[in-house]
Amino acid sequence: MPSIRVLDSTIYYEDHGAGGTPVVFLHGNPSSSHTWRKVLPRIPGRRLLAPDLIGMGRSGKPEIAYTFDDHSRYLDAWFDALGLDEVILVGHDWGGALAFDWAARHPGRVRGVAFFEAIVRGMSWSQLGEAPRKRGELIRSEQGEELVLGGNFLVDTAYTGGVLTPVSEEEKAAYLAPYPTPESRRPLLRWARSIPLDGEPADVAARVDAYGEWLAGSETVPKLLLTFEASPTLMITPELAEWCGANIAALETVHVGAAGHHATEDRPAEIASEVGKWIEGL
Template sequence: MTTQKPADFPYPSHFADVLGSRMHYVEHGNGDPLLFLHGQPTWSYLWRKVLPELEGKGRLIAVDLIGYGMSDKPDIPYDIDDHIRYLDGFIEALGLDRITIVCHDWGSFFGFHYAHRHPERIKGLAFMEAMLNPIPGYDAFDPQTRAFFQTLRSSQANAERMMMDENQFVENILPAMICRPLERQELDAYRAPWTDRQSRRILCTFPQNLCIGKEPASVYRMQTAYIEWLGQTDLPKLLIHAEPGFLIPAPAVDQYRQQLPNLETAFVGSGLHYIQEDQPQKIGQAIAQWMDRCGLHHHHHH
């Protein structure tokens, strides 16, 4: 990816050296950090219209996972443990503490897993279209989504055809999971990290590792461990949800109200999976108001 940022994403770029590679992030403001974590196949650009609503609430940091966005693409397998190591390294490199995590999709997996391991560093957790209870089986999906995952996971050749040759996550799934049509330059901003076919091999990993019916077992263990912890910790939590949603439809919201202590919920209107593209202002305002109510935005000067 060129370091030319899209015109509609004016936040200054920064790079952290992590394990010999550069991880890209945007940063603005000061105080205790809000760490924004994206998932597949997006990057910090996803948060561009959410961030302005949180001005004054702390040090806003939106990072690109290793291999994603404007971060480097080192020659690593991009398995789940790789992402965990690089995100751990990023948080260490910036010396982040008293963190409010704002997360989505696979970013929520890594955010929850980090919080579970470092609860003393976390002030609160805000999440949307997040990976909470593991998906019980392929039957939980609509027929189209089920076919997508079953085909992709049936062979590496299928995964590479769908992700590398056809670039399906960027060209098909992303626009299909947003209610409004993306502008040409917006779609181009999501295409930009993935213009080279070989680099798109990275995109095979997350759909292959999404926990469906307890598989892969290693992901299932991590996910069940953090969801169990989330069900016990009194850390402030905010579940932001849209209608109809995708990973977290309305019936699931009621379930999580029972399951997760100290949980507030905020309904932001219509949206599918990438709800930051449909309701960014409402998402940002919901987080800001939740932080005010929980007293999460007070500055602590060390």
């Protein structure tokens, strides 16, 4: 699959199929386009694109801070380099946030947004359950930095505890391969520390607020929310799904079944089916 030059680095991306409005799949943390490997082959008749975010997967690893804005800039350059002027977006985790952000800043170029387990609004520490709160506090501590940079803590926990069925060692190796050194794991740490809680980090909170206004006001852009059950790692709870229904314009919500946060590992066929049906109905 190809890589393309963007800004001072390169973006690797999967490119499958042809026909119709292109569909762009954006992954989250600590993931890569590898997360879509069981989804893309199940959606026929479309051009399906899945980039690795800058510093992640097989994309380049420039010496940058890996802020939300950095990821946004490189992603903008990738869209422009490929001439993607009319797209459907599918986002998971931070990929959902980047999809919302891109759509809000390029409203004339997006035809629909599907998302699951994504950051739809800022939250407070008090809204987190005990386990997520302790994990968040750990990640933002000095000990958390040592855990993330000194080993495979984020990938190991994502694909054991963040799924209902732990992935095989072979499949996990593909997620681990891009991050062999402490320096290579810095993008993962930055993402893990960027979840906006009580307005911090302020730069991310501002971006979430901005795309929140777009989500609420974009009545002409269809949106699809996939929800799951049966895992304490889920980000979009029934309460948050209800909030989405009341605050996101033109939203359809489909409950998919049991899965962990990294739902493409637990429910790839069902995710592909629901996204595929929704795309055909646009």
